[in-house]
Amino acid sequence: MTNYLTRRHMLGVGALQAASAFGFTRIGLTAAAAVEPEATQYAPAVVVGSGYGAAVAALRLGEAGVETLVLEMGRLWNTAGPDGKVFCATRTPDRRSMWFRTRTEAPLATFLWLDVVNKDINPYPGVLDRVRYSDMSVFMGRGVGGGSLVNGGMAVTPKRSYFSEVLPQVNAAQMYETWFPKARQMLGVNTVDPSWFNSTNWYRFSRVSRKHAERAGLNTVFVPSVYDFAYMQREAAGLAVKSALAGEVIYGNNHGKRSLDKTYLAAALGTGNVTIRTMSRVRGVRREPDGTYVLTVDRTDDHGRVVATTEVGCRQLFLGAGSLGTTEILLRARDRGTLPDLSLEVGRGWGGNGNVMTARANHLWDTVGKNQATMPVMGIDDWSNPTHPVFAEIAPLPMGFEHWISLYLAITKNPERGTIAYDSASDTARLQWRRSQNQPSVTAAKSLFDRINRANATIYRYDLFGENKTFADDFTYHPLGGCVLGRATDNYGRVKGSPRLYVTDGSLIPGSLGVNPFVTITALAERNMARVLAQDEMD
Ligand code: FAE
Numbered sequence: 001m002t003n004y005l006t007r008r009h010m011l012g013v014g015a016l017q018a019a020s021a022f023g024f025t026r027i028g029l030t031a032a033a034a035v036e037p038e039a040t041q042y043a044p045a046v047v048v049g050s051g052y053g054a055a056v057a058a059l060r061l062g063e064a065g066v067e068t069l070v071l072e073m074g075r076l077w078n079t080a081g082p083d084g085k086v087f088c089a090t091r092t093p094d095r096r097s098m099w100f101r102t103r104t105e106a107p108l109a110t111f112l113w114l115d116v117v118n119k120d121i122n123p124y125p126g127v128l129d130r131v132r133y134s135d136m137s138v139f140m141g142r143g144v145g146g147g148s149l150v151n152g153g154m155a156v157t158p159k160r161s162y163f164s165e166v167l168p169q170v171n172a173a174q175m176y177e178t179w180f181p182k183a184r185q186m187l188g189v190n191t192v193d194p195s196w197f198n199s200t201n202w203y204r205f206s207r208v209s210r211k212h213a214e215r216a217g218l219n220t221v222f223v224p225s226v227y228d229f230a231y232m233q234r235e236a237a238g239l240a241v242k243s244a245l246a247g248e249v250i251y252g253n254n255h256g257k258r259s260l261d262k263t264y265l266a267a268a269l270g271t272g273n274v275t276i277r278t279m280s281r282v283r284g285v286r287r288e289p290d291g292t293y294v295l296t297v298d299r300t301d302d303h304g305r306v307v308a309t310t311e312v313g314c315r316q317l318f319l320g321a322g323s324l325g326t327t328e329i330l331l332r333a334r335d336r337g338t339l340p341d342l343s344l345e346v347g348r349g350w351g352g353n354g355n356v357m358t359a360r361a362n363h364l365w366d367t368v369g370k371n372q373a374t375m376p377v378m379g380i381d382d383w384s385n386p387t388h389p390v391f392a393e394i395a396p397l398p399m400g401f402e403h404w405i406s407l408y409l410a411i412t413k414n415p416e417r418g419t420i421a422y423d424s425a426s427d428t429a430r431l432q433w434r435r436s437q438n439q440p441s442v443t444a445a446k447s448l449f450d451r452i453n454r455a456n457a458t459i460y461r462y463d464l465f466g467e468n469k470t471f472a473d474d475f476t477y478h479p480l481g482g483c484v485l486g487r488a489t490d491n492y493g494r495v496k497g498s499p500r501l502y503v504t505d506g507s508l509i510p511g512s513l514g515v516n517p518f519v520t521i522t523a524l525a526e527r528n529m530a531r532v533l534a535q536d537e538m539d
Contacts, residue, residue, distance in 0.1 A: 043069035043275075044539060046295060046314040048282045048329065051146020052518050053505030054320025055264035056525035061318075062271030066538045069312065070265075070274060071297060073281035073325075074099075074143035075125050077252060077261070087127065087252025090374075091400065095124035097251040099142045100304050105130045106250065107139070107357060107475060109466035111399070124302060125279065127252045130475070131324060133431040136352065136418070136438075137475045139250075140322055144276055147322070147518065148259040150250050151477070153227040153375050154393060155189040156515035159383060163520070166510060169486050175523060183522035186267075188258035189224045192377045193233070197222075200236055202245055204369035206378045208362065209394040209406045213380045216455035218448070220380055223393070226263075227375040231256040247398040249374035257375075264522075282329060283309075285317065286338035287498065293317045315539055316500045319483075320525075323350065323507040324420070327482030328429035330495070330503075331422040341497030345488035347420040350431065351511020352476030354412035356438070356445040357395075359461040359470075360453060362404040372398040380408075380448070383514055388444035389413045391515055405461055409477070412444040417511050420482050438473035445471060478517050483507040485524070493528040494536075502532060 047058045050072040061068040077086055081096060088096045093104045104118045111117055128150045131138045141147040157180050164172045197203050210220045227244055234240035235256070243255035253259070268274040284296035292313050299308040319326040330346045333339035362368065373396060380392040392410040397403065418433035453459060460470035483489060485508040488496060493508055495501040504525045506517060513520055 041311065042313040043067055044314060045069070045316040045318065046071060046293070046312060047318045047320055047504075048295075049146060049319070049321035049325060049505065050144050050260065050265060050276060051141065051320060051322055051505060052148065052260065052264075052521040053508075053525040054146065054318065055260045055268065056522055057318040057320055057502070057504045057529055058268040058274050059264050059271070060526075060529040060533060061316075061538070062268045062273040064533050064538065065273060066316070068268075068274045069314070070268075070276040071280045071282055071295070071312070072144055072276060072278050073300075074127070074141075074278065076144045076276070076278045077127060077149060085254050087248065087254050090247045090249060090251055090398075093119050093121060093251055095122040096126050097121060097128060098126040099129035100125065107472065108397075108464050110463060111403075113463045123304065125300070125304070128250055133433060135435040135474065136431060136433040138324060138352070138431070138479045139475060139477050140324070140479070144265060144278060145260040148226075148257075148261075149252050151518065152249060152393070152395075152516075153225040153257055154516045155184065155187060155224045155226050155519050156379075157184070157519055158513050158515045162383070162514040166513060167485060169491050170524070170527070175527065179523040179527045180519065182526050183519055184224070186263060187226050187519070187522060188228070188263055189226055189519070190229055191222055191224045192229045194222065196229075196233060197377065201369050201371045202232075202236055202373040203377065204367070205372050205396060205406065206376075206394045208366050208368050209380070209408075210378060212360075212366075212406065212452050212456045212458070216452045218380050218382055218452070220378055220394075223377055223379050225375050225377060226258040227253075228256050228258060232373060232375070244374045245371070247374060247400070282321070283332075284336075284338060285329060285333050288313075291315065291500065293501065316502070318502045318504050320505040322505055323479035323482050324429065324431070326503055326505055326507045327420045328422075330483060330488075331420065331429050332427070335422040335424065339498050339501075343488050343496045345496075346483055347422075347429070348417070349481040349484040349487065349510040350418040350420055350433070351414065351416070351480055352433075353478035353480055353512055353517060354410075354414035354441045354444070355476040355478055356410045356412060356441045357465070357472040357475075358408055358410065358445055358449055359397075359464050360406045360449065360458050361461050362406055362458060363456075364404065366404065367402055368397075368404060368406060370399075370401050372396040374398055382448055385448075388447040389514070390444050390448045392445070392448060393516070405464075408449070410441070410445040410448065411478070411514060411516070412441040413512060413514065414438070414441045414444075416440060417481070435474070442471045442473050478513075480506050480509040480513065480517060481511040484510045492531045494532070500536070502528070504528065
């Protein structure tokens with residue numbers, strides 16, 4: 001067993017498995033699911049969501065002996081479907097793939113302009129959501145583990161200089177000496193063996209992109225991951241059931257990935273003080289005169305129907321519902337007057353981390369291989385470019401046949417910021433972001449990939465993103481901001497204007513990070529929780 005899993009993790013993993021085996025939605029280590037879902041109406045601490053920031057909060061509260069209830073709107077992904085698998089395959093998606101959709105909405109719209117990528121499905125609380133606003137849509141994970149269930153596993157620590165530019169008030173020395181290493185260790189980060197990478201068919205697509213980048217004088221770097229590369233090598237050798245090598249990623253990995261349910265959340269349950277309640281969406285929050293927070297929670301069924309609305313009280317409230325989820329909960333509370341003293345900064349400082357996707361068409365002799373591992377392990381690092389800094393992940397496109405396409409997700413330094421505002425008519429938060437605000441990202445990405453195309457006499461693909469677009473600038477995988485550290489909160493995530501209310505997720509990061517964000521979200525949550533637990537009284 002790998003060293004990041006302690007005995008307590010194993011107890012937690014056992015609790016997760018036991019809970020799912022019996023079909024319960026309320027899981028906890030002690031007497032797992034013997035209690036009715038609505039039984040606990042008060043917990044000293046409540047954590048909303050179960051993604052990276054939430055999982056850190058749950059573990060550290062549990063370790064500190066604070067009885068903690070985690071409320072997650074998605075499912076516990078631990079029960080096999082009719083095909084014997086928990087998650088469905090990417091190429092043959094079924095209802096498990098997406099959150100209440102009748103058709104999948106993958107980032108690629110078409111192939112050769114044909115509508116062959118997306119499939120009709122039955123509505124269900126599936127694992128990937130795509131929330132659409134007029135000029136931007138946001139992909140997110142739904143379920144116990146949040147984004148860790150669907151993401152590409154790239155575990156990147158930001159450049160220290162850019163981290164200090166983005167969050168100047170955070171002590172960078174402490175982050176890089178203590179909190180980033182701790183986050184990486186807890187998340188089970190590892191790196192691909194370079195000699196295996198250089199010889200395996202499964203990463204031919206990355207090597208082709210590396211060669212093309214080098215011809216343009218660009219640097220490439222290996223990127224760490226939370227996918228277990230020892231497992232991947234066994235997949236390749238035919239000794240283990242294939243997951244990353246069977247095209248699994250955005251609709252979940254059945255094996256190999258160290259998602260949060262196997263790391264932080266398992267450890268949190270292992271403390272014996274943490275309970276997770278699934279299919280429970282927090283809608284409202286108010287504060288009683290004695291300081292107790294009261295949450296309005298909708299429990300929904302597999303058809304999306306609200307089967308019960310309950311109130312849950314707590315003394316300490318930790319919001320980890322992600323950039324959009326946390327910001328919506330706070331905006332609704334502020335604008336409907338249930339937490340009227342929240343700052344006007346709530347809702348501001350949103351960005352999509354400058355995400356743009358693009359693809360190049362290679363020459364016939366530059367085959368990328370029909371076999372492609374779904375976990376990216378290499379990036380083109382041109383962040384030091386003085387005019388157009390870009391960090392571009394070399395992304396897989398595992399279609400099961402040779403297609404000569406090189407795909408990339410570029411992270412650019414886009415100074416534009418959006419605002420999230422509460423719309424009382426629909427009782428939802430809406431992202432205000434105009435298409436023109438993506439232009440800095442497209443310009444930067446274009447400058448990099450024009451250079452690569454020139455050096456290799458290649459062209460862009462026009463058939464993948466709809467409307468003959470060469471740059472997909474209308475979605476992000478990396479929503480950040482909305483409740484920015486030091487503005488809507490103090491320097492440790494304590495929400496201004498509401499004592500004992502904390503934000504612990506990606507909404508703390510002001511819109512841009514320069515790399516994929518989950519290691520930073522985790523490390524920042526570790527830093528903030530250490531301070532809060534040392535200084536604030538928990539009861
Ligand atoms: P997040 O993980 O989104 O968790 C929020 C949780 O709260 C979710 O489980 C929600 O269901 C739940 N929730 C929301 N609202 C409510 C509510 N009202 N009541 C109860 N529960 C609620 O938050 N990042 C990387 O660093 N590397 C990658 O390779 C990478 N690839 C990605 C690929 C895809 C397809 C996607 C979608 C994302 C990717 N990301 C990647 C981004 C990463 O997953 C994301 O930044 C983190 O998951 C955000 O963590 P948070 O803690 O902010």
